[in-house]
Amino acid sequence: MKKSFIFISLLLALCYSLLVLHHGFVDAADADSSVHLSLPSDQPYRTGYHFQPPQNWMNDPNGPMYYKGVYHFFYQYNPNGPLFGDIMIWGHSVSYDLVNWIHIDPAIYPTDPADINSCFSGSATFLPGYKPVMLYTGLDTEKRQVQNLAVPKNLSDPFLREWVKHKANPIMTTPEGVKADDFRDPSTAWLGYDGKWRVLVGSKKNDLGVAYLYQSKDFVKWERFDYPLMSMMETSTWECPDFFPVSVSSTNGLDTSGVINPGVKHVVKVGFNGIDWYTIGTLSERDNYVPENGLKGNSLDMRYDYGKFYASKSFYDNAKQRRVLWGWISEADAQEDDVARGWSGLQAVPRSVWLDRNGKQLVQWPVEEIEKLRENEVKFSNKELEGGSLFEVEGITASQADVKISFKLSNLEEAEELDPSWTDPQLLCSEMGVSSKGKYGPFGLLALASDDLTEQTAIFFRVFSSHGKYVVLMCSDQRRSSISNNVEKTTYGTFVDIDPKHEEISLRSLIDHSIIESFGAEGKSCITARVYPRLAINKDAHLYTFNYGSESVMISELNAWSMKNAHMIVDETLSSAA
Numbered sequence: 001m002k003k004s005f006i007f008i009s010l011l012l013a014l015c016y017s018l019l020v021l022h023h024g025f026v027d028a029a030d031a032d033s034s035v036h037l038s039l040p041s042d043q044p045y046r047t048g049y050h051f052q053p054p055q056n057w058m059n060d061p062n063g064p065m066y067y068k069g070v071y072h073f074f075y076q077y078n079p080n081g082p083l084f085g086d087i088m089i090w091g092h093s094v095s096y097d098l099v100n101w102i103h104i105d106p107a108i109y110p111t112d113p114a115d116i117n118s119c120f121s122g123s124a125t126f127l128p129g130y131k132p133v134m135l136y137t138g139l140d141t142e143k144r145q146v147q148n149l150a151v152p153k154n155l156s157d158p159f160l161r162e163w164v165k166h167k168a169n170p171i172m173t174t175p176e177g178v179k180a181d182d183f184r185d186p187s188t189a190w191l192g193y194d195g196k197w198r199v200l201v202g203s204k205k206n207d208l209g210v211a212y213l214y215q216s217k218d219f220v221k222w223e224r225f226d227y228p229l230m231s232m233m234e235t236s237t238w239e240c241p242d243f244f245p246v247s248v249s250s251t252n253g254l255d256t257s258g259v260i261n262p263g264v265k266h267v268v269k270v271g272f273n274g275i276d277w278y279t280i281g282t283l284s285e286r287d288n289y290v291p292e293n294g295l296k297g298n299s300l301d302m303r304y305d306y307g308k309f310y311a312s313k314s315f316y317d318n319a320k321q322r323r324v325l326w327g328w329i330s331e332a333d334a335q336e337d338d339v340a341r342g343w344s345g346l347q348a349v350p351r352s353v354w355l356d357r358n359g360k361q362l363v364q365w366p367v368e369e370i371e372k373l374r375e376n377e378v379k380f381s382n383k384e385l386e387g388g389s390l391f392e393v394e395g396i397t398a399s400q401a402d403v404k405i406s407f408k409l410s411n412l413e414e415a416e417e418l419d420p421s422w423t424d425p426q427l428l429c430s431e432m433g434v435s436s437k438g439k440y441g442p443f444g445l446l447a448l449a450s451d452d453l454t455e456q457t458a459i460f461f462r463v464f465s466s467h468g469k470y471v472v473l474m475c476s477d478q479r480r481s482s483i484s485n486n487v488e489k490t491t492y493g494t495f496v497d498i499d500p501k502h503e504e505i506s507l508r509s510l511i512d513h514s515i516i517e518s519f520g521a522e523g524k525s526c527i528t529a530r531v532y533p534r535l536a537i538n539k540d541a542h543l544y545t546f547n548y549g550s551e552s553v554m555i556s557e558l559n560a561w562s563m564k565n566a567h568m569i570v571d572e573t574l575s576s577a578a
């Protein structure tokens, strides 16, 4: 297997080099002979600063971590093509800043009976002595999902290029009554009050979505608890569970094996039905997790992101004492277009994540390092946007930008009443899209817009009154994002937990050719959209602010930047092999 893998890698490197030469998108061969990627002109949807492998299919983030000064990012990867594959492996890239990346050889791939049919998602844990290990799901000889352990071959290599499978694999097999393909995605493990390791594995038993809890003394022999950490009726299989502590008094992150005390709450995140849901709660010393707001399976359950964002995974970055979250952003176009392009799947810009001051929800914000790609700042303040007005933000590259805007509202007495039956924000956004005019709103940004506005993605707010309070709705309306009819154009929406009478309504959007990641209210509400404009591409993309409500709103501040390309470099061993 190893031999054939090396052969496939060499072949890929050769194909990639040919592709590079063919499309002429080599910026410059670096002195160390690495291949340096930049945007090809015939690939308008390839991103400039979001993580992507050079080609092929990518889905879930796997085992992110920081080791010896290096950020590691592993990901579900099909080495054989741009669609999900029969054999999935772990791609591997490394970075010193979470922005610029070196793509190195895949890390974990089928070699053993316990993973011969694929290496699915998993997570990193640090064992005492700063020793990283990986738990991951293997598809065994019968394609049963089992959990495996891999360790680095050489701990003194900061790139951790080689991984060795443990001889005891598989170390967990399907629990009784669980289907062989419903048991996967081990989380990062943490130490329990008794000094034994705990870990979660996603599953489903009959109709019950489950995060099974296991314990182990030595990380090799695992025993399942009688009760799962969390479960819910009538969901699809729970995937990629994540579990981590958050401080109630600080935005700093905490190590996963944190202390259990009143200053700490715990987050459990699970993925099902294509959405990452989370709860905040407390973990008792007896391993009981009590969520403050359990999942109910309705539109008010908390999600990391109300657009596209799935199979996410966080890690504790001890270099900056923060918790960093990665999430997979899938395509929203036709498979034949992915095949023609030769790639599929993005990662969101890594986000710092912490508990909001109100203790009730998480806040997410792009890691600060991404700001070093900003250039050509355009800014203004205190600009009134009258009802029905549109204003172009000129002077930046609107197809690859970072935009921050905040709105101040007055006379909110005029706000429309929220009908008590309007409880589903996504439905509300699709019924009250950007073209449905209200009093306060819609106002916001038109991103990736063509000059005649035929194409546009609208990220906007509307404000309603309800029982003497105000309700802020945030929407991302993709209906006019492309003149192509062969792409998904779902409208997304969420309520934002702010009081517009006393707080400004802020929005930050990271725009990058075919992705728009939007952060409302300083990161309390996130919506990510994939779009495929035909007209609003590269230099023909425009950015506008608008207010289509009848009441005027004040832009208290706008800052917009063009974003430089991140460096995505193919490791020299791959490029020189061709």
Ligand code: DQQ
Pocket: 059, 060, 076, 088, 120, 121, 137, 184, 185, 239, 240, 311
């Ligand atoms: N993707 C992986 C699984 C996981 C799913 C396979 C979630 O391990 O459950 O690529 O997207």
